Amino acid sequence: MDSNRRASSREHAAAPARRVALEVLVETERRGAYTREVLKSSTAYRQLDSRDQAFAQRLALGVTATVGCLDDLLNQFLSKPGKVSPRVRMALRIAIFELLYLATPSEVAVSQGVELVRSQASAAAPLANAVLRRVAEGAAGFLVADDAAPEHRAVVRAARRSGLPVWLVRELMASLDGGCFEALVGSQLEPAPVAFHLHPACDAESLVVDSPSPFPGCVVPAHPGALLRSGLLDTAHAVASDEHAQLVATMVTQEGSCLEIGAGRGTKSFVIFAQARRAGIEGRRHVAVDLFEQKCAQNLERLHAAGFNDVRAFAGDATDLSSVLEPLDQGGAPALFDVVLLDAPCSGTGTMRRHPEIPWRLNRSDCQRDLPALQLSLLVAASARVAPGGSLLYATCSVLAAENEGVVDAFLASEAGSGFQLVPVTEAPLFQLEAYQGARELAAGAMTARGMLRTSPARSAADGHFCARLVRLS
Template identity: 55%
Template sequence: MAKLSPARRLALDVLMEAQETGRYVREILAGSSASDSCDARDAAFALRLALGVTATEGILDDILNLYLAKPKKVSARVRTALRISAFEALYLDVTSEVVVSQGVELVRSCAKNAAGLANAVLRRVCAGRQEFLSATDASANQQRIVSVARHAGLPVWLARDIEVSLGDSRAAALFAAQLEPAPFAVLANPLRADHVDAALLNAEATPLALPESYAVGHMAGIAATDAFESADLVASDYHAQLIAAAATRAGSCLEIGAGRGTKTFMMHAHVHVAHMKRTYIALDLFDGKCRANAERIARAGFGELQTVAGDACDLDSVLVDVDAASGGRTLFDTVFVDAPCSGTGTMRRHPEIPWRLTPEDTRKNLPQLQLAMLESASERVALGGELIYATCSVMTAENGDVVDAFLGSEHGESFELVPLSQADIFTLPAYKPARVQVEEHEDERGLFQTAPSLHGFDGHFCARFVRKS
């Protein structure tokens, strides 16, 4: 009888807790006392398994259901144990002997009488894995896309929509990177330059083109310090950092969808680097996120942050106190809409995304909300001011189609689409190298779109409008 590895046992416990509580795998594992008793290698492998199973859940169930006589009769814990072994077989290229022996022991730890079932099913999974990934069971006209989806661990509809949105080459790069770790980047607080050097050195950080931005080799090196808690650094994908920089300009700014304030922090940092004068209001739907945002800005030494909580589709109600204080309807030099979206550009970091999304989400529900937010925001842009629209999606329906719908609407008649790379901040000498990088990801209309790739950063979209009348 093989001895069950502690990493697999921990992965099973984490996955079950995620199912039962709705919490994220990373969050659970980070706070798990069981992980403290594992060595670093076991903890890392447990995280790899838990994230991988979460990211490919539907594909794993598909292959398991081929060989389970009564799929609906299998308990949740046994199914999760089988998913772990199936993930190893399909995506980690673990030998059949290890998959079966460890899988049997993992299932035995859940239900002793299910060990025989696990042995039979996992042997068939291992024997049939290549044919399954090649989608030989799919119809001839569907075989290619089904195989693509299975290799990437994605629902077929989502893989198809990504190809349509990104084109073949960029979609292929996303699929190849989908189950690989995403790179990390941070932005440093320019007021704390003397405090962050040790943390950056410990993390093997290297400077990027954007001022105060660094690629991080080992995020644990920073996490072991208090740099995040002290607001000396903020973690953010580099492509998102480029968008935050582009949205930073002098004058008044309303940030919509600020959340806990990652982009708020970054824009405040660039205000200091660029020596700008700016007033700022951060809006989010939730009071708790507004408080967290204001607290971090204060810890960072950026001063007091004005926040408002409420529905961004009803800005007149949300900004009633702001308008009263200014003696009239407040218009802003910059309105930045960081819109809720599918998150399809960040699935490597958030493996829960692909199997929670539905086609209606990305094709209808989210675009309708995004357009409503954009139209509402446009009413608060001053003449000559800028409206910035950003998502972390790679889907055309949420990005280019929303832009076109806005420009074709009554609200959009007053706006002109202009390239993101021509944002004011990119005229400054320190920011010109970053401008070149933005230009590399712009289309002929100046729309900024990135997509994940192996060793590359995440997928983000941004459109920049100027109010002309």
């Protein structure tokens, strides 16, 4: 009898991938961490076979990306939502994610959800069974927003279909044309493509066979596993970087000195140096600025490992470049640069597929007020470092107009911006070279009527990025 009971328990236990996903999500929430980082550090995750790893990752990232929508539906069927323990709620979220967004048969999602809850609190299993069965019955109606007022139904439907907050969907609708908006929300829960930029000396031909190369150095493999396993990223022979992010970095590359603000760990820095070497540009001077010392150190370590040595990095608040760049300023005169890139901190709404935490950690005031104010302050500070005739590039990975065109227009209307002129991104120096016609055509296809670059997942599989190019007249 006992052996039969144990066999039955094993038969109906929650699947290993679901249990690992639950532990990862609980730990992520406890630490306020990022789901991908917790997955990478999870011993239990590494012990799964490749198929279960893929499923555990799909569940963990998917629940993170849609958590608010999952709770909206769950709370409809709980008499006391606040009384549910965090672990039980997370187990229920996993089952509801499967019911709403995966093709898991409802009987499997419900039964596995009940077992997942049972593994956390056996007394809660009957509640889980009742709630999940009601969720399964109401899932289709929830997705099409049957419960929303008619005048709001289209927005609520789009929010639930994509797993995004309603307020954010309204912002996206106001910033994107209809086709771009539909494509973005339609692809929100799909995996983002993986692209790489190769070192000019890197011979990776066997790893990138039949991979599209939109411009020199950029490869977008249909199956990136071979390149990821090759060790090229560990030896600074390649970096993982979205195709459109590489396009922005290529747009920055030119002769003379460069100030890169918001350099982070240096992915764009690597691309700029690699493109300069390909184009035969000698004697560049590159200064990288980031708020964090650790990122500056990581940037320098990778660039030096790649053989890119003419670079200095400074940590500090870029709204006060006088303090950050004091070692470069001589006799009180600020050091000026031929090209300045401000890779501004932003909402990251163009990269939400890669960073599932973004939608539910943002709020409306971030996007409408706080970030644009910071971005404008940074742009004004950056503009003071542009040499006469030099270029100022303002870039974000946001698709929201308030952070993009809105900031550029506010800058041009300011005293600091009065000496600058907006010019088409297709006039970037490297784009004039024959070898970079593919990059120029890619930029032209995503250029607005005013000459600014505005990409989104709708235009290609790559991420949403924005870049405006301004030239200092005197």
